[in-house]
Amino acid sequence: MEVKVSAGGRIVIPKEIRDRLRIKEGDRILLEVRNREIILKPCIDNPVNELYGSIPVKPEDSPKKVAREWVRRRLEKLDL
Incomplete structure (x- = not known):
């Protein structure tokens, strides 16, 4: 799924993915970089x-x- 980077380097996690992973406002997300890939995981x-x-x-x-x-x-x- 493709998303656009906005001002300040922000991205929006699409609602479909937030719902599937039960991510809600205020939740923390773990960000990892592996071989030029960005990996996001719920904390x-x-x-x-x-x-x-x-x-x-x-x-x-x-x-x-x-x-x-x-x-x-x-x-x-x-x-x-």
């Missing part, structure tokens, strides 16, 4: 805060099982 300010309480954990649940469930839910949230 997770503190992964612990994002995880806390999101998955009910029983004492018998292994950390691996909990991590897999978190990844599954995160990918579902990002619609991937």
